[in-house]
Amino acid sequence: MIERRSFLISGIAFTAAAKSACATPPPPPFSLRGTREQGSLLVGKLVEPGKVMLDGKPLSVSPDGYFAFGFDYDQKAAARLTVTTTRYGLTSNNDLMPVPRTYEVQRINGLPETLVTPPPDIQKRINRENGMIVEARERDTSGIGFAEPFDWPTAGIISSVFGSQRILNGKPKAPHFGVDIAAPEGTAIHAPADGSIVLAEADFYLTGGTTVMDHGHGVFTMYIHQSALKVRVGQAMKRGDLIGLVGKKGRATGPHLHWGMNWFQMKLDPSLSTRTASPSKA
Template sequence: MIARRSFLVTGAAFAIAPLGVRASVPPRYTLLGSKEQGSLVIGKADGLSSVKLDGKLLSVSSRGAFAFGLEYKQTDPARLVLKFADGETQRADIAPVVRTYDIQRIDGLPEKYVSPPEEIVKRIQRENAMVAAVRKADSDGIGFAEPFLWPAKGIMSGVFGSQRILNGDPKSPHFAVDIAAPEGTPIIAPADGVVVLAEPDFYLTGGTTVLDHGHGVFTSYSHQNELQVKVGDRIAQGLQIGLVGKKGRATGPHLHWGMNWFQVRLDPSRSTAAPAPERL
């Protein structure tokens, strides 16, 4: 059994107290998450009246939880201002921990996937826009606030943030985690959520599902052979949602598992209770 990772860090570890003024004030909030670049950070506090991140209001759940993401290459601190119902204000600057990303070379991909023709480029843009559109919602789901399960058993075959060099051409980084597993391996929901996109045959990502876990936190499931949920379904953590496949741009069967905070691409492996999926 792999020990559950605890990312519980008190505000004191993050707070940069300007001129030491607040050094002695105990934080009334906790922040969970790795605080590395590309990570989802979950905040919790009692008695909150509002939370701002870099000057913008974040939605706060009825249980006092909120979420935000640190960008893939973010170096500026995330600046939080927490206001409490009793009038106190607390601030925290969260400096992202810098990561070194891998370089991943993949050769032997069919050229139609690496440099697709014009009409296919249009289709890909249309499909990407559909995914981006559903990720605009700031829903009141609460699944985001708890540690995530791995959505499939298998072997981690691709990591977040690696620079892809496809058939020798540098492409955009890999903003997901790949779990290699045989076709037909069950995929489960890693957290409570609502299905906001379920498309059986996207060009690059094959069978694709997006779950909304609330407060801008979304996960996506690509290359599925079979989708087992539809848009609007409310899904409990652990429920089976589809089957691993190799549809779209894939050299073999695997689940391409993505996570977003709105349009910010995140590393889902930083939000799981265990550091790697269980082997099959």
């Protein structure tokens, strides 16, 4: 398999400041894996011990040197990654500009009106459920399940891509922050990487059977519209472990898995972090 969209930043290439002083030790080298597009996850690795900051805020670094961050789906400004080595206290600043993307416009008609514009009491329930999902993604844990490329969680056909502007029954709604994989009801969903379960709810209003998995350092994946859950909160997961079954619970017109990825609350495109461009056929 060709390694997808990898690139390496040697600190040397990026740091003008250290260039002039010939006796100074080289600036901290690190590698970054990720497509560097809007909505992509970036996985970094320090070559020697050090500290990492993104736009002035510290990122947690694993004992092996791994760290993670994302580019927002509509990010237009460069992110500044600052790496400082413990050994020499040398700092390199790297301004990383996300490659812009053009997103699709998707019109879906014929949805029950109560799903498109829920009545106030239902909206309260939706807000509460969304709050639980947001809370699940607040933790910054030490796992490094994010460090290796992800597998597709289920077999099937991509029926909706990340970032599409959605017009539901003629009303503009939030973009589609995930990848839909159409598959027969009951198709197995497997963990795409190591991690742990931080939310498992069988019947949310919009999202049906909903599972959130923590892969460490703020990287989360989410599984929506499941007909059955096969995990509970707190469960440790290995790549390939069964998460649940494909369904059409919640706001769905047919059976599919909505697969989401986040860096904390930032919504990312999981299809940019997979080993292969598309899932195998169901």
